[in-house]
Every structure is written in structure tokens, then in C-alpha cells.
Amino acid sequence: MSKSRMLTGVLLATTLLAAGCATQTPYRPATGSGFARTGYSDRQIEANRFMVSFAGNGYTPRETVERYLLFRAAQLTVQQGYDYFVLADRQTDKSTRTYATPEPFVGGPYGYWGPAWSYYGRGFGWRSWSPYGGSPFWDRGIDIQTVEKFEAHAEIVLGRGPKPERNVRAFDARDVIKNLGPTIVMPEPGRR
Numbered sequence: 001m002s003k004s005r006m007l008t009g010v011l012l013a014t015t016l017l018a019a020g021c022a023t024q025t026p027y028r029p030a031t032g033s034g035f036a037r038t039g040y041s042d043r044q045i046e047a048n049r050f051m052v053s054f055a056g057n058g059y060t061p062r063e064t065v066e067r068y069l070l071f072r073a074a075q076l077t078v079q080q081g082y083d084y085f086v087l088a089d090r091q092t093d094k095s096t097r098t099y100a101t102p103e104p105f106v107g108g109p110y111g112y113w114g115p116a117w118s119y120y121g122r123g124f125g126w127r128s129w130s131p132y133g134g135s136p137f138w139d140r141g142i143d144i145q146t147v148e149k150f151e152a153h154a155e156i157v158l159g160r161g162p163k164p165e166r167n168v169r170a171f172d173a174r175d176v177i178k179n180l181g182p183t184i185v186m187p188e189p190g191r192r
Helices: 003-021 061-079 171-184
Strands: 039-045 050-055 084-102 117-121 123-129 142-159 170-172
Touching: 039 061, 050 061, 061 084, 061 123, 061 170, 061 171, 170 171
Parallel strands: none
Antiparallel strands: 039 050, 050 142, 084 142, 084 170, 117 123
């Protein structure tokens, strides 16, 4: 097998593997800490008052994080034996991290790869570019990636009986579960 075919196969396999790992955070209890924390968590404040949160990864959009937060609030309400919850406070935070990593195909077991061409540089005459030499366009040795992730928090007050009709912050927990349930992605069995 030629080096170019082997390199193509390795690139294809790596791309497919990376694409399979690049998925949104499923609905599950929180794991990790700091910027790597994902999933839901809740903490009881009073007998019928809780802090609830859901943190997504860099592939989970804000809308999904907020939907999962509402679903967790409804689920917790039913688990505690209540019928509705009122959002006393709610916010969504966005965190951003920028990573600089070496480009994966500079050097390595297969050497350098890529195109090469000549161009006319004003005041410099004809010049050439190739992956074997320095680049006049950018620093090829570094890959810059910015990751944004969202975390939604809410303080909820639980209640029994029908929800207060005039309170726009009140939600019937069973209705929320029924309506949002089909949109919630649970983790695959055996994975956390």
C-alpha cells in the first residue's frame, strides 16, 4: 500500500472517529468539574425550593441547555411529589475558552504534506510556498480553536394542586414532561 493511500485511510478514519465524538450533551446527571462539567444537578434550599442547573458541552446549543433545564425542573417537581413549579430566578451563562494546539500533520511519521505553489510578491519577485518551508500567510504550526458552552441555572419553588393561572413563571410539571420529553436525548445504555 502506498504512503498516500495509507495517509488517506488514516485521515478518513480519524475524521470519522472525531465526528462520532462530536455530539451534544445528553440528559444525564452532571459529570466532570469546571469547564468540563456537563449534565444536570440540583440542590435543595428549603422544603419546596431548589436550585437546578444544566451544563452543556461545546456542541450543545443554548436552546437545548435551557430546554433540558426546564425538563429537569419538571422531573424534580414530580419526584418530590408536587404538581407545578415556579421559576423564582433563571439565567443562562456562556463560557468561552480558546485553545492553541500544534497542527496534527506538521511532521509526524508521514512527513509533511500539502500543496505547493508560486506567487508574485510585490517588491520580492517570485516566491514559492510549500508545506516544507515557512508560510508567508499564517503560522501553520498552530491550530486555534474557540469553544463556547452554555449553562442554565434556575431557582424553583414547588407547589401542589393546579398551577397559578396568572403567573407566567408557573409550569405544570407533567405537561412540561409530556411536551418536552420527546425532544430529550438520553445517554446511550452503558455510556455516561
